[in-house]
Amino acid sequence: MTLTLFLLASLFIALLTLLPLWNHEAWWVRGLDFPRVQLISLILGTLLLAVWLLDLSRPQSLALITLNLACLAYHAWWVFPYSRLHAVEVKASTPDTAMQPLSILTSNVLASNRHADCLIDLVNQHKPDILVTLESDNWWQQQLDTLAADYPHSIRCPLDNLYGMHVYSRLPLQESTIEYLVEPDVPSMHTQILLPNGARVRAHFLHPAPPSPTENEASAERDAELLAVARSVADNTLPVVVTGDLNDVAWSSTTRLFRKISGLRDPRIGRGMFNTFHAEHWFIRWPLDHIFHSHHFRVLELQRLCLKGSDHFALLSRLDLRHGEDNGERRLHPTPEDSARADIKMQNQDVAKSDVPVPAK
Template identity: 25%
Template sequence: MRGLVIIVAALLGGLLAGSFAGALHPAGDSLAVFRLPIAVLFALVVTWSDWPRRLRWPLAALALVPVAQILALKAEAGPEGIVTVYQRNLLFKNTEIEAIAADIAEHLPDVITLQEVSDHNAALLDRLAVSHPHRVFCRFTGWSGMAVLSRYPAETEICSDGRGLAGLKVTLPEGPVWVLSLHLHWPWPHGQSGQRDALLPVLAGLDAPVILGGDFNMVPWSHNLRAIARTTQTRRAGPLAPTLVIRGVPLPIDHVLAPGGGRVQVLPRLGSDHLGLLARVSVMP
């Protein structure tokens, strides 16, 4: 029994350490998605073992540090900014166009970032043409893409077809801002890290502050999300909120980033598998 405890603890400890190794290998970010349950299980196994107290408690406390960091994100919300961002992964087969349009009309956001815009739901863009006449749409796959819409004038657009990025340079009252819609692949063994590497030079070359909304398919404490935030000089609007549930597991994978961060609230699914987000962000660091 003692040997089994050692094996289980070593395995969980290795997985926990690996969840911090996203910069070394993309598998680290995949493990980061499960960092919270791995850390809790490791702490429980160590606590229930018959190891000396001087070993058990320090190891358990060390494992609970990332737990505390993740839980703190649930309470962390930056100051509410004055730019309102409506972020939603529509789900490619969503047909609840009127409900989504009504939701947008209720909140009247300054800018909108959408993913999985497809033939099933693309009518939403035309439905919003009066309130948000400035827009860009880019293909991500053969059946869906990303869009950015704005009620303020736009100067320039970028379209990174196939790489999951659509962007519109919008002239807000606060000045020009790049508003980006991002859709990342699933993490390793899928292609998220390669996609990130292709996008970072594009993001680094932008000539104005960035507001970024998207389906990152990744948790905020991952290497990938930190790399994107560092490159765009942005902070995530909080607090942390799960936006997708897979097999009973709530995952915070949709985010809004801005130079000064901001405050976010979740919105109903309205036919999607993702919750929407409404963020009030600041373009000032």
């Protein structure tokens, strides 16, 4: 009976491990990209019980342990880059050596949340150059407009469908546009940030809809939006920042494909996971809020901040623009198969890189 129970548990673990290898876009497949850390914990628990309860002299027991170890190794391969044991992808900078700092506070506020004072306190405490809010509606806009004296530049798109977005900036914004790249009710924001030294940074703020039974039944729309932006910035010469709630985890195949196609760096690699969702449930947390950037930057600081009333933590990113320097090694490069896969995803949603605004040269 004990061996049978372990057999069933091991087969269940193997199924959850293998299903994401299937490139099917259904939400119940792509959703299994998320809980890799939770699956690692489940596998470790299963292995400990197996060693304790099973007769290890039996070949069947050793086979089950080997199967679980293989699943453990696979999930660890995806997650390991987001541990401090891994080499960093982006070099660090320090405040006393920073050449041109740029700080961005990204926050999914939760539309029903009425604790705007907490976010405003975070802004006043950390003084980011850019504040990006997601799920912000007209009520949130009224509250955040009190920041106008310190943040005179803004892009506003209040919506009551959970996809409202706002950007408030201390720094001038140029050529700002709001686009609906894939879905007619899911906006994205695109702009240029003008730094004090005259440098321009191309910025894209995204919040694609997730694959879920209550949103989109497949990940197709999310994937196509991310890849259209990736294609657009891939051959860009300006410094680039892409941030937002991407409704995808850092270690998914889609995010990995985004990084390959775009050429952007992930400053979390070698520094930590920075899990931003779910703020209220420690046992189901994963990194949904992201920042990616071009090779022009080093990292000053990454910090997760508590936001009262929201199901997300806020993410504070401080970067240092350092043109022409070795700021870290790009570790992912696209294969022809990757490029073909990206093209197919975009074609299926009738979106192209030309749909993404490009700053005038």
